[in-house]
Amino acid sequence: MINVKQFKRTESKYIIRAEGLTKDYPVGEGHFRALSDINLTFSEGEFAGLVGPSGSGKTTLLNIIGSLDTPTSGSVAVLGREVSALTAKQSAFLRNRHIGFIFQSYNLLPVYTVYENVEFTLLLQKKNREERHKAVMEALDWVGLTEKKDARPAQLSGGESQRVAIARAMVKRPAIVLADEPSANLDAENSHHILQTMQQLNSELKTTFLFATHDEKVMQYLQRVISLRDGKIEKDTNS
Amino acid sequence: MLIIRTAFKNIIGAGRATWLNIAVLSFVLVIMTAYNGILDGWIEQSRRDTMDWDTGWSQLWQPNYDKYDIFSLPDAHGKTPAQIDDLLKTGMAAPVLVIQASVYPQGRMMNIQLKGIDPEQHILKIPSLSLRSTGGETPVVIGKRMAATTRLKKGDRVMIRWRDRNGIFDAREVRVAAIFETTVGSADTGQMWIALDDLYAMTGMQDEATYIVMQRESLVNANVGGWHFKDNDFLQTDNRMLEQSSRAESLIIFAILLTLALLAVYDTQTLSIFRRQKEIGTYVALGMTPREVTGLFTIEGTTYSLFAAIFGTIWGSPLLYWFTKTGLPMPEAYGDVGMAVGKAMYPAYKLTTITTTILVVIVFSALVSYLPARKIAHQNMVWALKGKIN
Numbered sequence A: 001m002i003n004v005k006q007f008k009r010t011e012s013k014y015i016i017r018a019e020g021l022t023k024d025y026p027v028g029e030g031h032f033r034a035l036s037d038i039n040l041t042f043s044e045g046e047f048a049g050l051v052g053p054s055g056s057g058k059t060t061l062l063n064i065i066g067s068l069d070t071p072t073s074g075s076v077a078v079l080g081r082e083v084s085a086l087t088a089k090q091s092a093f094l095r096n097r098h099i100g101f102i103f104q105s106y107n108l109l110p111v112y113t114v115y116e117n118v119e120f121t122l123l124l125q126k127k128n129r130e131e132r133h134k135a136v137m138e139a140l141d142w143v144g145l146t147e148k149k150d151a152r153p154a155q156l157s158g159g160e161s162q163r164v165a166i167a168r169a170m171v172k173r174p175a176i177v178l179a180d181e182p183s184a185n186l187d188a189e190n191s192h193h194i195l196q197t198m199q200q201l202n203s204e205l206k207t208t209f210l211f212a213t214h215d216e217k218v219m220q221y222l223q224r225v226i227s228l229r230d231g232k233i234e235k236d237t238n239s
Numbered sequence B: 001m002l003i004i005r006t007a008f009k010n011i012i013g014a015g016r017a018t019w020l021n022i023a024v025l026s027f028v029l030v031i032m033t034a035y036n037g038i039l040d041g042w043i044e045q046s047r048r049d050t051m052d053w054d055t056g057w058s059q060l061w062q063p064n065y066d067k068y069d070i071f072s073l074p075d076a077h078g079k080t081p082a083q084i085d086d087l088l089k090t091g092m093a094a095p096v097l098v099i100q101a102s103v104y105p106q107g108r109m110m111n112i113q114l115k116g117i118d119p120e121q122h123i124l125k126i127p128s129l130s131l132r133s134t135g136g137e138t139p140v141v142i143g144k145r146m147a148a149t150t151r152l153k154k155g156d157r158v159m160i161r162w163r164d165r166n167g168i169f170d171a172r173e174v175r176v177a178a179i180f181e182t183t184v185g186s187a188d189t190g191q192m193w194i195a196l197d198d199l200y201a202m203t204g205m206q207d208e209a210t211y212i213v214m215q216r217e218s219l220v221n222a223n224v225g226g227w228h229f230k231d232n233d234f235l236q237t238d239n240r241m242l243e244q245s246s247r248a249e250s251l252i253i254f255a256i257l258l259t260l261a262l263l264a265v266y267d268t269q270t271l272s273i274f275r276r277q278k279e280i281g282t283y284v285a286l287g288m289t290p291r292e293v294t295g296l297f298t299i300e301g302t303t304y305s306l307f308a309a310i311f312g313t314i315w316g317s318p319l320l321y322w323f324t325k326t327g328l329p330m331p332e333a334y335g336d337v338g339m340a341v342g343k344a345m346y347p348a349y350k351l352t353t354i355t356t357t358i359l360v361v362i363v364f365s366a367l368v369s370y371l372p373a374r375k376i377a378h379q380n381m382v383w384a385l386k387g388k389i390n
């Protein structure tokens, strides 16, 4: 499906680099500044989180990094490539190969089984059946859902759904996982469970994790905490 | 492939609205197939009946004759051209001599066309054998419509009056030997059929004709001895005009039905697309391009019509087949309007008509799916993920 003008990773010291990132949303006659002059870099294998109260700009920043949204000004480079310079196909390719998304509300495809949900990304990559099967079963094993592979999303609990979403994000072994409030709909036990899973994948696969959260339970796992307030970086434990 | 698979999954997994759409679309397909089948069947039947009862396959017209100009009749008669003597002998061509006459049923007067025809001819279905001379009386045959307007019954005698070749009036009593029933008004209304030899004797126009009716096998395809050749196409002009106006009507009905059905599809598609914004955002997050997402939803919408075609075939085929066996009974009233309408209509389904109908439905349902899908796939995906597009 994606084969022309593919996204090519270039060498760079940072896996993610944001420079002078600003995002304005039009509101009435004027506009509302959701992000203001954000400068950030992430290295491969980080387990970092954007934290801050609701409305501080976490989701907006995550979406811009994931090329789902565009900044008003400033630039973002992912895997050494300027995101704003990518064609629609290239940014789709970037998301398909290199970025795994985990959403607050899971966003599983309702008509697909657990197995098929996890497999979908690999189908887009045109992987053959064998490769897909191996990768999907491995990903389901990571999150402990091998037993539920034939269940539909409607039959799963919140914790199970989010674990499927993690498996779906991880099955392609992406360079980066962007997780927006992954624990918001989960109880404490499930929250810890998925975070431990992600922590393990981070250390085994060197996947870079970037969270957006205001959940204390999540924060205690983060190696690096970036505090946002009113669209500005208030504090970064790395600097 | 993935997109088609996903589209199918989504359709199968979707709810009642999908099946309602499929039902509505299949209804349109079956109704239109039935309607067009009846139309095609009727047109075919009219053409066949017109040939059987009135025109034959082709005709040669005496140079002065004009079917559409009644005033041409007094001069429109002449000796049949020698070149077709063989055809006349083998019965592949039959001369018809037409003169104006008056008939006096119960003291009233009516102008008619008196048509002389060979009793032994077998090109037209007119029961000409009843015109064989029985000695003494002059037999004539008329159609049911003519019988109704003149209130003549089989065996009745009636006075007719005509001018001979010198313009002198003459009159005689004729006997109604048979009354025939035909769907073709032009062979019936205002027409009285008489044996050619009787008409020769009455008018002195020995061996003359106004036009010559020919079978397809006659192979005549050009003017012969100054007589004007009229091909089948020309002779079917009335039917063709009728066909065109009926097709136009059918097209209008189709357009209305299709619009209603497509509104239903458009509605579900729009609704489902707005309900499924999050899903659309997810597809994009997983690495589909907006174009692929548009394609996915377009295929979903198009699949409705494919399913409708399959579903319509399943429930429509026995019904449509049954119509070809029983025919659709037509109200008696239709018989009087002069068009070729039988007691029952037998539909004739044409592959091209059916294919066109299905294709039109598919193309349009693709279009009404494509438009809302394209609209949303090119929106901001963040909004879609949040379900905020409206």
Ligand SMILES: Nc1ncnc2c1ncn2[C@@H]1O[C@H](COP(=O)(O)OP(=O)(O)O)[C@@H](O)[C@H]1O
Residues within 6 Å of the ligand: A025, A026, A027, A032, A034, A052, A053, A054, A055, A056, A057, A058, A059, A060, A061, A212
């Ligand atoms: N599409 C939008 N239009 C206008 N304002 C928006 C839009 N999306 C987000 N915002 C505003 O931008 C700010 C940051 O939003 P968001 O990034 O979602 O914050 P967070 O994820 O930290 O809660 C909020 O005040 C929010 O209301």
Ligand SMILES: [Mg+2]
Residues within 6 Å of the ligand: A058, A059, A060, A180, A181, A212
């Ligand atoms: Mg948020």
